[in-house]
Amino acid sequence: MPRDFRHQVRTGAFTGPTAGYCGDYAQANLAILPRDCAEDFLRFCVRNPKACPLLAVGEPGQFDVPALGRELDIRTDVPGYNVYRDGVLCEQPRDIRELWRDDLVVFAIGCSFSFEQMLAQERIPLRHVDEGVNVPMYRTSIPNQAAGPFRGNLVVSMRPMSGAHAIRAVQVTSRFPSVHGAPVHIGSPAAIGIGDLSRPDYGDAVSVHEHELPVFWACGVTPQSAIESARLPFAIAHRPGHMLVTDIPNASLAVL
Amino acid sequence: MPRDFRHQVRTGAFTGPTAGYCGDYAQANLAILPRDCAEDFLRFCVRNPKACPLLAVGEPGQFDVPALGRELDIRTDVPGYNVYRDGVLCEQPRDIRELWRDDLVVFAIGCSFSFEQMLAQERIPLRHVDEGVNVPMYRTSIPNQAAGPFRGNLVVSMRPMSGAHAIRAVQVTSRFPSVHGAPVHIGSPAAIGIGDLSRPDYGDAVSVHEHELPVFWACGVTPQSAIESARLPFAIAHRPGHMLVTDIPNASLAVL
Numbered sequence: 001m002p003r004d005f006r007h008q009v010r011t012g013a014f015t016g017p018t019a020g021y022c023g024d025y026a027q028a029n030l031a032i033l034p035r036d037c038a039e040d041f042l043r044f045c046v047r048n049p050k051a052c053p054l055l056a057v058g059e060p061g062q063f064d065v066p067a068l069g070r071e072l073d074i075r076t077d078v079p080g081y082n083v084y085r086d087g088v089l090c091e092q093p094r095d096i097r098e099l100w101r102d103d104l105v106v107f108a109i110g111c112s113f114s115f116e117q118m119l120a121q122e123r124i125p126l127r128h129v130d131e132g133v134n135v136p137m138y139r140t141s142i143p144n145q146a147a148g149p150f151r152g153n154l155v156v157s158m159r160p161m162s163g164a165h166a167i168r169a170v171q172v173t174s175r176f177p178s179v180h181g182a183p184v185h186i187g188s189p190a191a192i193g194i195g196d197l198s199r200p201d202y203g204d205a206v207s208v209h210e211h212e213l214p215v216f217w218a219c220g221v222t223p224q225s226a227i228e229s230a231r232l233p234f235a236i237a238h239r240p241g242h243m244l245v246t247d248i249p250n251a252s253l254a255v256l
Numbered sequence: 257m258p259r260d261f262r263h264q265v266r267t268g269a270f271t272g273p274t275a276g277y278c279g280d281y282a283q284a285n286l287a288i289l290p291r292d293c294a295e296d297f298l299r300f301c302v303r304n305p306k307a308c309p310l311l312a313v314g315e316p317g318q319f320d321v322p323a324l325g326r327e328l329d330i331r332t333d334v335p336g337y338n339v340y341r342d343g344v345l346c347e348q349p350r351d352i353r354e355l356w357r358d359d360l361v362v363f364a365i366g367c368s369f370s371f372e373q374m375l376a377q378e379r380i381p382l383r384h385v386d387e388g389v390n391v392p393m394y395r396t397s398i399p400n401q402a403a404g405p406f407r408g409n410l411v412v413s414m415r416p417m418s419g420a421h422a423i424r425a426v427q428v429t430s431r432f433p434s435v436h437g438a439p440v441h442i443g444s445p446a447a448i449g450i451g452d453l454s455r456p457d458y459g460d461a462v463s464v465h466e467h468e469l470p471v472f473w474a475c476g477v478t479p480q481s482a483i484e485s486a487r488l489p490f491a492i493a494h495r496p497g498h499m500l501v502t503d504i505p506n507a508s509l510a511v512l
Contacts, residue, residue, distance in 0.1 A: 163439075163448075164440065167440070170426040171427075184420065184423070185419040185420060186469060187422070187443065188469075191418070191467035211443065211446065211447035212443075213444075213469070256512060
């Protein structure tokens, strides 16, 4: 159960990537920003809902976010954190209690693990899972809607599929807008500014078989990339792959 | 309104193809079969719901089908009929009162005009409409589920679209299973046995632009083709493009 899992994280008994753990529950991308730029970032998320679907936003200084889970402490319950100062990654602590401030605002952003669980339940193969690597991610030529210092281009994840699976994947993921929702693009990588599928900007390349289409979803790396580019004096995010495990059942995120 | 339109058809004032008329109302593919093969055909439709979505089935001998429209007479209200004897097209009358028999069963099958209206409302361009031709249709290598003498392969219609429009088209048409519903395939024509997009088996070729994907829907020509191949002693269908205009609002066909 998520609460037990978070307890293991908090005590240091679990320190790894979270993929595959508590699979029925939503995992979240994390952004923690000082109040003076949190307002801009909130508008950035609202303007770019496919890349930055908000599961929850805390009050300034709030480190327990009840909407995300019972007895949750955002400062200790994530297996790894990235700490940025002036836009530069400075530390990767396993606990941020020492860094906590009363002006910090927590943003929890939906993660593709949730919709991947739904696709797997439909017996739609996920190539990166079958090949045991991270999903390939690419910077696109699609600009984000800017807000304050947050801007940049959309980052997408890619899953190759047969035509029939791509159609079913659109139907399934459309039901889950809070975890990136429907794909943003199918087919030609060049149409969205991707030069070479075999050279992802993040994650690992996967095979694309004959007759398969690349299917592209908006990716939670988009807000992380926007935060880095904004060169904020101070910001905290989860360490990639080391997500917050929430008490929110994936099934409850379906809008239909 | 559909009833007035059918009246014009009945009196011979309208004799052409029905595309674009009474656009808010469903048009139907028509199959009229003797009772002794109607049972097989009904099972064929049920087993192949994407190609043969039933809007209504009449009782034997029934030529007014209230589920389809008020004061409707199926023998006079379609602008053109195809009459088959032993599987061969023999006549194309504008009225089948002389041919009517007490054992004939009416099948009304949903038509893509309904979902095309929904796509047009979303501002998704339809290439065959823009180019002023009939939608291209292709025989595929996907076998139908057989029932009695009815079998053969799925026939699909094809509409080229950008990736983003293809995604939206899946969402929109998924809401309308009774007019063919979601696409059956996107992408590689060869994957479903189509050799050359520029040589459709029915209808007309259309341009496919750079970065566009061919999007394929199950087509109402499938049942017509299955009826022809079954070489029934006697069968009637609508003349292609000359559909039955029903009183059923397209909007009412949405399942969501």
